[in-house]
Amino acid sequence: AQTVTQSQPEMSVQEAETVTLSCTYDTSESDYYLFWYKQPPSRQMILVIRQEAYKQQNATENRFSVNFQKAAKSFSLKISDSQLGDAAMYFCAYPLYRAGNEKLTFGTGTRLTIIP
Amino acid sequence: EPEVTQTPSHQVTQMGQEVILRCVPISNHLYFYWYRQILGQKVEFLVSFYNNEISEKSEIFDDQFSVERPDGSNFTLKIRSTKLEDSAMYFCASSEGSGGPYEQYFGPGTRLTVT
Structure with a gap:
């Protein structure tokens, strides 16, 4: 069964600094996607970044980038130049596809605090 | 930008009562989902819905749960006898398609409190 583990329940970072959130997963699939979702306080979850497993290059979206290590089944999120608006819960997620249907398996989340 | 909306934001009910949680997915989306998160635990998949029928459900989604798309815009989750x-x-959540390129868009959630 697919599992997703986030070992850091809370992280904090000084504004403008860089922070890395960790995620490991387990799967027997060879081709898959991985996602990072952000959930600001009292707001909906939004997709921050996605990685396709067959792509060697790490995904980047502006200040957000991932370090994807397929062999190690590791998928960390790096946030550069942290801003106050980055404060949120961050969830790592693995989508499982079966018969055209998709369901997301989430980690337990990391609460990120930005220190002004 | 289109958003998934959910009502109510907070529902308090007594054990044994029926509740209906309502969602309005993004209008051109075809796939619909319910997830839940017990306080302090991870977000868990409950059910997916496509073409007016359940595509997949988790072991959590027992006979007490049902989903419906009654009018082409709303997507509801009913719990018959709450515990x-x-x-x-x-x-x-809703998505335009199924598969990696397609993103699931989430609503803000409904907090259900059963007393």
Whole structure:
């Protein structure tokens, strides 16, 4: 069964600094996607970044980038130049596809605090 | 930008009562989902819905749960006889398609408290 583990329940970072959130997963699939979702306080979850497993290059979206290590089944999120608006819960997620249907398996989340 | 909306934001109910949680997915989306998050635990998949029928459901989604798309815009989750352990945040999501390129868009959630 697919599992997703986030070992850091809370992280904090000084504004403008860089922070890395960790995620490991387990799967027997060879081709898959991985996602990072952000959930600001009292707001909906939004997709921050996605990685396709067959792509060697790490995904980047502006200040957000991932370090994807397929062999190690590791998928960390790096946030550069942290801003106050980055404060949120961050969830790592693995989508499982079966018969055209998709369901997301989430980690337990990391609460990120930005220190002004 | 289109958003998934959910009502109510907070629902308090007594054990044994029926509750209906409502969601309005993004209008051109075809796939609909419910997830839940018990306080302090991970977000868990409950059910997916496509073409007016359930595509997949988790072991959590027992006979007490049902979903419906009654009018082409709303997507509802009904819990027939609530239990204390049903207390959780319930998230609705929708997507245009199924597969990696397609993103699931989430609503803000409904906090269900069963007393």
